[in-house]
Amino acid sequence: MPRQISNSFTEYEMTQEEMYVATRFTDLQIMLLQSLLSQSAQKRLKIKIDTNNLQASLQEEAAIAGEISTYEYLLSLYTDIPNPATKTP
Numbered sequence: 413m414p415r416q417i418s419n420s421f422t423e424y425e426m427t428q429e430e431m432y433v434a435t436r437f438t439d440l441q442i443m444l445l446q447s448l449l450s451q452s453a454q455k456r457l458k459i460k461i462d463t464n465n466l467q468a469s470l471q472e473e474a475a476i477a478g479e480i481s482t483y484e485y486l487l488s489l490y491t492d493i494p495n496p497a498t499k500t501p
Contacts, residue, residue, distance in 0.1 A: 428496045435489040442490065449483035452476055 414424035426434065437445070456476045461469045 428494075432493050432495055435493045437486075437490050442487070445483050445487050449480060449487070452479040452483065456480065 414426045414430055417423040417425055456473065459469065459473050459476070
């Protein structure tokens with residue numbers, strides 16, 4: 413069981429096995445993350461830069477780029493955390 417670490421945020425110390433289990437998303441969750449990533453990428457491609465309001469355009473682009481990075485990170489957890497049971501010495 414993960415051990416809570418005392419600090420000003422909620423944090424848990426996890427073993428490699430606990431991290432692996434925590435990142436085993438269901439097929440439906442993977443499909444949702446991929447769909448959200450696709451939707452965000454499509455939004456990013458459709459952004460029109462408004463030279464009269466450049467700051468708002470850049471903020472919109474940055475927000476969507478953040479969404480994309482978040483979805484990519486979550487999907488990478490599923491593939492990048494190795495199964496400790498199959499680790500060879």
